[in-house]
Amino acid sequence: MIFCSPKPLSTQEIKNCIEEDKKKKISENKINEIIEVLINKYDNEKFSFEILKLAKGYQFLTKSKYSNITKLLLKQHSEKRLSIASLETLSIIAYKQPIIKSEIEQIRGVNCDYTINKLLEKNLIEIKGKSDKLGRPLIYITSMKFMDYFGINNLNELPTIQDFSEEENMIGDESK
CATH class of the missing domain: 1.10.10.10 (Winged helix-like DNA-binding domain superfamily/Winged helix DNA-binding domain)
Structure with missing residues (x-):
């Protein structure tokens, strides 16, 4: 104990x-x-x-x-935490990749510059190249570190909409 x-x-x-x-x-x-x-x-x-x-x-x-070594480990661990905005942006990239920033912002409804930069710094996403669209915006995809962080081997292992169905994920009896 x-x-x-x-x-x-x-x-x-x-x-x-x-x-x-x-x-x-x-x-x-x-x-x-x-x-x-x-x-x-x-x-x-x-x-x-x-x-x-x-x-x-x-x-x-x-x-x-x-x-000292414990503080370093805890610092590394805290650097692994992601904000809600980062998780939202990362999930959009994961499910819609390859994707450009304006498409992410359209889905989220807010500017994503800061969040995308943080995800790039953490190496959870990477730039695949440039789009042929006007202005040649950058194309974002998830990285191998993303796979490692979430414990998956490929994108097919990401949860599907069915994995989040209400009936299968209910905890306890709501009638009480």
Whole structure:
């Protein structure tokens, strides 16, 4: 529990979870003994994480000497997040490609310069060439990184309209 909790867990919270899961009583002293064994185990140099007592509870954290590498990883992860506008634009490109910017803007109803530039920076889309239309606008397609990001091997694996049908995707009984 300590390992997966995003906040410090008190011994009482740990006790309640164990008793509910195992259907048997456990004392807070026993929990404290077990936590102390784990604290000593992870104090070893071969582990990059530790259990700390914080805010009247225990939390599993990366050791401070590894904070720089952790920050880099978290930064890379946050760079992977996409805004709603980016997701909308990306889905239009994915389903309608090859497509030019004016067609994307016509579908979305707003200017897409910034969003397209961000998607290009993230290498999720690429420029395939120039259209023969007036002004020779750029043609956009999705990239291999797009496939990797969404865990697909080809565009045929993209969800179809039928995948989003109301009946198949209902959760629970709405009549209640």
